[in-house]
């Protein structure tokens with residue numbers, strides 16, 4: 001699907017293309033840096049036009065300060081000799097980087113308690129550490145040597161240093177942090193307006209002020225970082241004083257370069273008092289596997305603390321029993337991580353020898369790739385509404401998207417469009433409702449507005465057919481089913497489309513999501529007509545408790561005994577294959593219980609697959 005609306009206007013030898021920010025993260029520093037870096041290769045004047053402002057597309061700080069969010073549009077203007085090539089290439093490149101810009105998921109904390117009082121924090125990187133909590137005496141500038149460089153030369157050398165770091169780490173995701181900083185310091189404000197160190201520091205401060213209070217505030221440490229690097233070139237460096245024994249660092253926030261340096265010390269963990277899980281420092285902490293949390297409550301340094309980022313606990317005065325427990329957990333977690341990753345492609349059997357299949361919940365091609373890499377046994381839920389969430393796709397675009405995903409797995413469960421409730425799609429008009437979660441959602445919409453439904457079914461069928469005979473099994477699943485009549489009607493539509501287009505329905509099954517409680521009370525009828533079930537506990541929970549899943553204050557315990565007893569009832573009643581694809585399937589604390597109830601198909605977020613598989617091997 002083309003997410004970009006191309007409006008080429010050939011006027012004064014310039015081409016204008018409208019680009020849309022499609023990433024949930026907005027247009028932040030790393031993608032801007034990648035984009036600007038590509039812009040430079042063209043012999044053209046390339047600018048970004050937004051709200052009557054025209055900005056040079058190589059100027060990262062300027063683009064960053066536009067604070068473009070998801071859904072915003074801007075015009076890319078290419079003028080001059082290579083305008084045509086530049087426009088075509090950059091349009092595709094922008095679409096690509098938007099797709100690749102993965103949203104960082106919150107770490108799901110396991111429930112755990114310690115005897116001593118603990119403070120709760122937001123986990124940044126998983127793991128457990130037990131060590132003294134040591135404050136970070138940061139950034140004491142000392143003149144180490146006289147380099148004799150001018151500020152301009154120092155900036156140039158910093159650029160070279162960052163470029164080398166980028167090249168040396170190119171295979172790793174973190175390399176983009178260096179590219180981002182290199183692009184920041186390459187901006188014209190540093191090239192032309194910087195005449196003295198003082199003036200340089202003022203410019204940095206001005207840029208920081210511009211970011212303060214915006215969504216991109218977490219990029220401020222990157223400015224501080226380039227500032228440090230330039231000062232170091234001038235012979236002013238900040239000595240990091242760290243303990244010579246293992247320690248947990250207590251800091252307000254960290255610069256990415258500080259994390260890199262600290263990584264080579266005896267650091268066991270990090271507690272940040274400010275910062276965000278998406279900052280570059282946090283990305284590095286995760287990639288170095290340093291257990292880390294953000295705790296905003298004021299804390300004092302302490303002789304021995306437990307930092308349990310798996311459960312989100314910081315225990316300042318642990319008892320001996322707490323220490324023993326944390327040490328056992330730490331050891332188990334390490335072994336678990338190593339083992340689970342090594343064995344992610346192996347068959348998953350419980351201790352009793354029962355085979356459990358672990359499928360992935362995906363929403364696009366990137367997550368399908370991730371699922372493959374993480375060892376998914378197939379796709380248990382393809383949320384198709386996210387594939388085409390910005391613009392109505394053409395039939396061909398739909399077909400290609402399905403083919404690309406289907407190619408990767410032998411067993412795929414595709415859910416037909418599930419719109420309504422909290423999922424809106426701009427090109428689909430559902431009249432305003434007082435209670436959208438109880439209104440036209442999922443299959444109700446598809447049955448009302450059949451054109452899209454039929455087109456989608458045909459694209460799914462033809463994609464599967466195009467891959468035959470290598471493709472093995474396709475399951476088509478209808479969302480938000482509440483009555484048998486709805487299923488019958490939906491299946492009849494699907495079968496008639498198949499007949500009309502000569503689709504062979506061998507190896508294609510039809511089933512439903514169990515999300516609405518009414519289904520639980522009509523399982524006997526459903527057993528006669530469906531080929532399979534998959535339980536959507538996210539919606540089932542909200543309908544059982546009458547609490548909106550997006551409600552800001554009301555929450556339901558995700559492993560509530562009431563929900564578990566509903567799952568037990570369903571498992572007892574179902575005579576057709578059944579799986580769970582709601583979030584509960586990825587919660588290790590109930591894995592054993594679910595398997596004991598008879599669930600041997602679980603579908604979860606790709607990144608949880610290795611650890612859930614390992615959990616299963618141990619139940």
Ligand code: PEP
Nearest residue numbers: 536537538539581582583
């Ligand atoms: C669910 O409701 O549990 C489910 C898997 O579907 P979604 O979260 O996409 O509504």
Ligand code: MG
Nearest residue numbers: 515536538539
């Ligand atoms: Mg649902």
